[in-house]
Amino acid sequence: MATTEAAKAAKRQKDKWLLRLYVAGQTPKCIAAFANLKKICAEFLEDQYQIEVIDLLDNPQLARGDQIVAIPTLVRNLPEPVRKIIGDLSNTEKVLVGLDLRGRS
Amino acid sequence: MKKNSEASRPALAKAPTGIRGLDEITFGGLPRGRPTLVCGRAGCGKTLFSIEFLVHGAIEYDEAGVFIAFEETEEDLTKNVASLGYDLADLCRRKKLTIDYIRVERSEIQETGEYDLEGLFVRLGYAIDAIGAKRVVLDTIEAIFSGFSNVNILRAELRRLFRWLKDRGVTAVITAEQGDGTLTRHGLEEYVSDCVILLDHRVREQISTRRLRVVKYRGSSHGTNEYPFLIDEQGLSVLPITSLGLEHKATSERVSTGIESLDQMLGGKGYYRGTSILVSGTAGTGKTSIAAHLVDAACRRGERCVYFSAEESPAQVIRNLRSIGLDLDPWIKKGLLHFDATRPNFHGLEMHLLRIHKLIAEIKPKIAVFDPVSGYLSLGDSLEVRSMITRLLDYLKSRQITSVFNTLVEGGHAELQSEIGVSSLMDTWILLRNLEHNGERNRGLFILKARGIAHSNQIREFIFTDHGVELKDVYVGTEGVLTGSARAAQEAREKAAARLRLEATERKRRELERKRRALEAQILALRAQFENEADEFQKEIAIEKTREQVLEAERVQMARLRLGNGATKAKRERNGKGA
Numbered sequence: 001m002a003t004t005e006a007a008k009a010a011k012r013q014k015d016k017w018l019l020r021l022y023v024a025g026q027t028p029k030c031i032a033a034f035a036n037l038k039k040i041c042a043e044f045l046e047d048q049y050q051i052e053v054i055d056l057l058d059n060p061q062l063a064r065g066d067q068i069v070a071i072p073t074l075v076r077n078l079p080e081p082v083r084k085i086i087g088d089l090s091n092t093e094k095v096l097v098g099l100d101l102r103g104r105s
Numbered sequence: 106m107k108k109n110s111e112a113s114r115p116a117l118a119k120a121p122t123g124i125r126g127l128d129e130i131t132f133g134g135l136p137r138g139r140p141t142l143v144c145g146r147a148g149c150g151k152t153l154f155s156i157e158f159l160v161h162g163a164i165e166y167d168e169a170g171v172f173i174a175f176e177e178t179e180e181d182l183t184k185n186v187a188s189l190g191y192d193l194a195d196l197c198r199r200k201k202l203t204i205d206y207i208r209v210e211r212s213e214i215q216e217t218g219e220y221d222l223e224g225l226f227v228r229l230g231y232a233i234d235a236i237g238a239k240r241v242v243l244d245t246i247e248a249i250f251s252g253f254s255n256v257n258i259l260r261a262e263l264r265r266l267f268r269w270l271k272d273r274g275v276t277a278v279i280t281a282e283q284g285d286g287t288l289t290r291h292g293l294e295e296y297v298s299d300c301v302i303l304l305d306h307r308v309r310e311q312i313s314t315r316r317l318r319v320v321k322y323r324g325s326s327h328g329t330n331e332y333p334f335l336i337d338e339q340g341l342s343v344l345p346i347t348s349l350g351l352e353h354k355a356t357s358e359r360v361s362t363g364i365e366s367l368d369q370m371l372g373g374k375g376y377y378r379g380t381s382i383l384v385s386g387t388a389g390t391g392k393t394s395i396a397a398h399l400v401d402a403a404c405r406r407g408e409r410c411v412y413f414s415a416e417e418s419p420a421q422v423i424r425n426l427r428s429i430g431l432d433l434d435p436w437i438k439k440g441l442l443h444f445d446a447t448r449p450n451f452h453g454l455e456m457h458l459l460r461i462h463k464l465i466a467e468i469k470p471k472i473a474v475f476d477p478v479s480g481y482l483s484l485g486d487s488l489e490v491r492s493m494i495t496r497l498l499d500y501l502k503s504r505q506i507t508s509v510f511n512t513l514v515e516g517g518h519a520e521l522q523s524e525i526g527v528s529s530l531m532d533t534w535i536l537l538r539n540l541e542h543n544g545e546r547n548r549g550l551f552i553l554k555a556r557g558i559a560h561s562n563q564i565r566e567f568i569f570t571d572h573g574v575e576l577k578d579v580y581v582g583t584e585g586v587l588t589g590s591a592r593a594a595q596e597a598r599e600k601a602a603a604r605l606r607l608e609a610t611e612r613k614r615r616e617l618e619r620k621r622r623a624l625e626a627q628i629l630a631l632r633a634q635f636e637n638e639a640d641e642f643q644k645e646i647a648i649e650k651t652r653e654q655v656l657e658a659e660r661v662q663m664a665r666l667r668l669g670n671g672a673t674k675a676k677r678e679r680n681g682k683g684a
Contacts, residue, residue, distance in 0.1 A: 024223040032218075056224060060231035063224050067208045070253065071223035083213065086253075090218035098215030 017041075017049035018078035022063070024056045024071045029088045033072040036089035044101050074098075117324045120168070120240065120276040123161020124154070126343030130328040131319060135300055140267050140277040142297040144288045145304030150315060150336055151280040153189075154304065155242040156182070157341055158278050160191045162240045163201035168276075170240035171232040172204045173225075175248035179204040189340045203232045209252030216254060222262040225249075226269060233275060241270060241277040250291050267296045288320065299323045305331070309484075314453035317343055333455030342459065355379070356505065363402030364395070366576035367535075370552055370561035376533055377557060378471070379505035381498055383528060385512045386537030390548050391567055392511040393417075394574050395535065396474045397426045397433065399509055404436040408471035411443045411464060415480035419444035422476075430572040443468050449480040454493050457481065462500060473501060477511040478527075494527045532556040537567065540588045547588035550576060566592065 021037055023030035034053060041049045056063050056071070066075045066084075076083040076099055085098040096102040119133035128134050135141045135158070143151050159170035174182060182204060183193040196202035205228055233241065246263070253259055270277045279297055284290035294301055301320040306313060316331040334343040359374040368375045376382060382399070384392045400410045414422055422444070423433050436442035445464055452460070465473060481490050494510070501508045510531070528534055534553040539546045548567035552560045565576035566588045577592070 022224065024227055027223075029219050029221070056227040060227045063228045063231070064205065068224035068228070069207055069209055069222055069249065070214075070220045070225075071227075072220060073224065083215070085215040085217060087216050087218035087220040094215055094217040098217070 016078060017045055017076065018052070019049055020052045020054055020066065020075045020077060022054050022056060022066065022068045022071060022073045022075065027071075030072050032088040032090065033074070036092070036095070037074060040089065040092055040095055044096065076100075119325070120162070121166060122158050123165050124157050124341050124343060126332065126334070127317070130317075130332055130343060131300075131322060132326060135276055135278070136322070136325065137276050138271065138274045139299040140270050140279055140297045141300040141302065142279050142281060142289070142294055143302045143304065144281045144283050144294070146283045146306060149283075149304040149306040150334070150341060151304060152177070152182075152244050153186070153336060153341055154302075155244050155278045155280055156186050156191065156193075159202060159240055159242055160186075160193075160196065163196050168239035169201050169236040170203075170242065171229065171236070171238045171275075172202065172242045172244065173229060173232070173246075174204060174206045175209065175243070175245055177244075178206045189338065191340075200236045203236055203238065205229075205232050207248075209249050211252050211254075214252065220255075220258065222249070222259075222266070225262075226266065230273075233273065239275060241275045242280070243277065244280045245282060246279050247281050247289065247291050247293065263293070264296050300325075304334075314455050316455070333453075333458065335456055335459045337459075354505065360406070360507075361402050362395075363398035363400075363405075364574050364576065366565065367395075367398075367550075367574075370563070370565065370576070371533075371555055372559045374558075376507070376555070379502060379507055380532035380556070381502070381508045381510065381530065382533045382535065383510050383512060383531035384535045384537065385514050385528075387514050387539055390537035390539060391550075391569065391574065392513070392537060393422065393476055394426065394429055394431070394569065395537070396476055396509045396511055397422075397431050398574060399472060399507075400442060400474060401431050401433065401436070403472045403507075404433075404439075404441045407441070409441050409443070409468055410436070410472045410474070411445060411468055411470040412474045412476065413461065414444060414446040414476050415449050416477065418446050428571075429569045429574065443470070449484055454481060454484045454489055457484070458493050458497060461497060465501070465504070465506065469504075470506060472507040472509065474509040475511065476509075477513045479512040479514075491527055495530060498530055528553075533558070540566075542588065543591045545589050545591075547592075549588065 019037070019041070021034060023033065037051060041051065054062050056068065062068075066073070066077075066082075068075075070086040072086070072088065074085040074089060074095075076085075083098055083100065085095055089095050093102070118137035119131070119135065120137040121128050121134035122131075143154055145151050156172070159172055162168040162170050172182070177185070179193075186193060193202060193204065197204060207225070207228070229241065232238065246266075250256070250259060267277075267279075279293065281289035281291070281293045283303070284292075288294045288301060288303060298321070300322045303318045303320050305316040305318070307316070308314075315334050315336065317334045318331045319327040319329065332343050334341060356378050358378045359376065360378050361368050361375040362371065384395050386392050396412075400412060403410050412419075412422070417425075419437075423437075426433055433442055437444065443464070445460075447457070447460070449457070461473075478494065481493065484490070498508060510527070512527075531554075533555040536551055536553045538549050538551075540549045541547075549564050550567040551562075551564045554560075563578070565578060568575045568577055
């Protein structure tokens, strides 16, 4: 399977997945996004990931760096290239495609 | 009651843009604390408009601004407007301006599920708070439509954004691309409805013209026309003619044209200051020379003049005028005369108009010459040119500047039809025409109209001499209008005829004199004869008298002798008679 191969490849590279989730307060969308993200990571990335949640209401200046417009936005900073997924991450398939964990079909 | 409420009604607060001309059209600027939509096609000047709004706000009105750029990076923006003398980096350092470049790249973004644009709000809010901004520009917000696929979310968020901007009380400019048949491609005018400004950039015959129109302005009156605007090295300026007013003052001061005989034709005093003079004629009839005379006369009075030459270079005009004894060069050196030579097709009409405005505002002349104005005809249809000239005239008249428009009439056209149809706008119309007769062409001049001046109705022959232009009476007779050599011949003929007439009169006079003398001689003779006769008559009377006395004496003698002898007495009496 492509998924496992990619995951294995990720493991082989010993690359740490650095994921940033940008939220703005405790809105239902943001909470849902965080929950969905944790679920997906636990399932597909095992221990290879690190999630950083940035609340723009607390740190608005951070929105500039990753060019955040939509909320919630998930940014994959590592491995390169940078990927962005917006929305509440409710569609696991799309999240996997967006994170390059699954080839686009 | 109503009056009272009207008087106390607060005027809509406005934020001046600082863009020349725009604040006049909108009577003060954009609605303060509300969003304004600026739309137009690519390259029409939306970004520059919004930058100027912020820069003028920061520098002139002490209102800090936020520029949210969706299309250009900070660096690009800074570079692009540096040529206009705006130092964005410096403004940013002084916390007068914040530029935030928002890049929305669809290929980088995967959408899953619900989202909103809170990130944009956060960034905007942060930027506003950081410098206490009063002005915000979103350029071009529509870029987000290409970045996100969920149009419903976008529309809802935009609606929220504009409400949010209003709540924040910032004066915002939102730019948008013009769509086909709609003001904006994505219907932003539905959300931003307080003020909508449309920028337009038309190219006709390879010449571009920019126009601006205030489509709507809720709660305020505004100029509704399309106003030409210009982007030049000083940025954006809207043509500062807000109304085509007819309120200019009219002086009764009359000034000389510099051609004495033309002054004579104009009621002996020349033209009214601050009026418009149209000089029309076919090629080579001497329009430039007439204009040059007016300029020369004005400079002699110490008045400043501007000469807009559309066909010849200043050097050429000056050289050519020297041939008729007019030297304009000293006036240029003295700074009284300013030449501006620009080909008509170098700019669009509006650009010309703006340049003319600027130059006139700068030089403040008393007389402005446009030679020829017909050159502008190639830049637009006659309606546009007419409108341009109308506005130009209004501008000049409001400043009491005399304007001289030379217009070329094509040979095939009716002479009385000034090509641009501006004759009705002109106060004085001098028509030059070629009079072709007897195998030569001569120039004729007449004054078709001169408002408020008892002008001559005569055609005059227009002659170039080495000391300027002269006007001569032409001969109008059974043979038509005679000019040139025909006129000279006619003059000679008339001289000869006059001489003949003179001689004939002299002859008659002499004859009469002779007759008179003869008559007098006769009278003398008759009188002499009469006197002779009268003398003789007197003599006879005297003789008769003597004789009578003698007879009487004799009779007395006889009577004395015959006292008492009656018969002898009678006999003596008879004898006495017989003797």
